[in-house]
Amino acid sequence: MSSCDQCVVRNRAICSALDKDEINSLNGIGRRRSLVAGESLIWEGEDSVLVANVIEGVLKLSTGTEDGREQIVGVVYPSDFIGRPFGGTTNHGVTALTDARVCVFSRGDFDNFAREHPGLEHKLLQRTLTELDRTRRWMLLLGRKSASEKVASFLLELSDRLAPATCEPGDEGKANRFVLPFSRQQIADVLGLTIETVSRQFTRLRGEGIIDLPSRREVIITDRFALTAEAG
Amino acid sequence: MSSCDQCVVRNRAICSALDKDEINSLNGIGRRRSLVAGESLIWEGEDSVLVANVIEGVLKLSTGTEDGREQIVGVVYPSDFIGRPFGGTTNHGVTALTDARVCVFSRGDFDNFAREHPGLEHKLLQRTLTELDRTRRWMLLLGRKSASEKVASFLLELSDRLAPATCEPGDEGKANRFVLPFSRQQIADVLGLTIETVSRQFTRLRGEGIIDLPSRREVIITDRFALTAEAG
DNA sequence: CGCCCGCTTGATAGCGCTCAACATGCGTGG
DNA sequence: CCACGCATGTTGAGCGCTATCAAGCGGGCG
Numbered sequence: 431m432s433s434c435d436q437c438v439v440r441n442r443a444i445c446s447a448l449d450k451d452e453i454n455s456l457n458g459i460g461r462r463r464s465l466v467a468g469e470s471l472i473w474e475g476e477d478s479v480l481v482a483n484v485i486e487g488v489l490k491l492s493t494g495t496e497d498g499r500e501q502i503v504g505v506v507y508p509s510d511f512i513g514r515p516f517g518g519t520t521n522h523g524v525t526a527l528t529d530a531r532v533c534v535f536s537r538g539d540f541d542n543f544a545r546e547h548p549g550l551e552h553k554l555l556q557r558t559l560t561e562l563d564r565t566r567r568w569m570l571l572l573g574r575k576s577a578s579e580k581v582a583s584f585l586l587e588l589s590d591r592l593a594p595a596t597c598e599p600g601d602e603g604k605a606n607r608f609v610l611p612f613s614r615q616q617i618a619d620v621l622g623l624t625i626e627t628v629s630r631q632f633t634r635l636r637g638e639g640i641i642d643l644p645s646r647r648e649v650i651i652t653d654r655f656a657l658t659a660e661a662g
Numbered sequence: 663m664s665s666c667d668q669c670v671v672r673n674r675a676i677c678s679a680l681d682k683d684e685i686n687s688l689n690g691i692g693r694r695r696s697l698v699a700g701e702s703l704i705w706e707g708e709d710s711v712l713v714a715n716v717i718e719g720v721l722k723l724s725t726g727t728e729d730g731r732e733q734i735v736g737v738v739y740p741s742d743f744i745g746r747p748f749g750g751t752t753n754h755g756v757t758a759l760t761d762a763r764v765c766v767f768s769r770g771d772f773d774n775f776a777r778e779h780p781g782l783e784h785k786l787l788q789r790t791l792t793e794l795d796r797t798r799r800w801m802l803l804l805g806r807k808s809a810s811e812k813v814a815s816f817l818l819e820l821s822d823r824l825a826p827a828t829c830e831p832g833d834e835g836k837a838n839r840f841v842l843p844f845s846r847q848q849i850a851d852v853l854g855l856t857i858e859t860v861s862r863q864f865t866r867l868r869g870e871g872i873i874d875l876p877s878r879r880e881v882i883i884t885d886r887f888a889l890t891a892e893a894g
Numbered sequence: 895c896g897c898c899c900g901c902t903t904g905a906t907a908g909c910g911c912t913c914a915a916c917a918t919g920c921g922t923g924g
Numbered sequence: 925c926c927a928c929g930c931a932t933g934t935t936g937a938g939c940g941c942t943a944t945c946a947a948g949c950g951g952g953c954g
Contacts, residue, residue: 494802556748570735572854614934624911629935
């Protein structure tokens, strides 16, 4: 029933490295799980006990300081991998931003399975290298960009990453209209800003006719060129 | 001569996954290279043609905006791996901060070798996962910490990472006295600050008796407890 | 000795944070 | 169906931290 055969991310997730028999045995150690928006799958600082693939929805990876400041250190989308295989504790919490479905494995089971299937480890390595590249690019934004550049960059990144889901093939895999999976506070936590600064940048961009905001959670990019210029 | 047998990072680098025969064939496709401080090994945006292991020295990974702002996105130490295997372009430059020696491979050769040696890929995966964790922790610093917290955190991290080299076994693998491999500008580029702010934080910490600065490039941590408190 | 580069120190300004009031939307219950 | 309350987001006023601009210092090297 919950077979991998009909999994919508079957050909994009790391599972694509496996043949039919291998998929079946992987299926044996994993299970589906649904999350409602706001629900956490993993908490910061706990032992790494599970790993997972995202089937549907958007989740955040976040860490914070003792005095309550928070920073979102990553956002994962369908077909992305979650968790810390091969020992160690998880340094960041994982929380659903939208309702989500994931395919979870006990870390021990997954570790053993992966070690016996180099093809899977190879896919995981590629994914991890890509994620590291993306994270490093984000460091430039956090360390060196102004608030307006941060917000513009954020919207452009989102329009890229959400494209497969919204599927409006106007701009070659870039969505010009989408629903934000983030509250204003969460956007602030991604960009290292405050909620007020994010809000002001949104209204400014709307005032300049670069974006439109039909509702709190909806964004339309009306002038992608100008937005790209804003992103620095 | 340049055999891996006598390599000082032989047991710490990813090569430790290999047996004697495998090491020999890896030796066949790699070569040693020396870099002087300031010399670049890889440039931002170029095709990924090389990968390497660090044998000796410290190197920075950095990216910048078109208008000249720079952000250091990683720092690598002996036994660390450099470069982007398995396709793609390199998103950041790699430049020696000190004189350095590295063990370089053509990326194509390395890719092929790695795919035939799952143990090596496994080590590389572990290393990449660890680096991703470290990078994400750094995002909290860039996005949410004040200048004083940034500088304190930086000094503590350095005292950890430099410990194997300085080897003064007083504080369980943490060096209380070390030579900075960074100029003030480079420290600013790591922390997302300006050179002036870094300088002011240094003199403040010295004034409060938390650190001592015998010369521009030397640091002594005189009150680790207070420095840890400063780091937030 | 004198220049040059890296660093420090000082004065000022501006960006983004803080605190606060207000708006909007949504669910709940009368 | 409207009244109300709460959560989320917007707008405003003022301030503080860090950037910016500028001058001075000091050590190393020709």
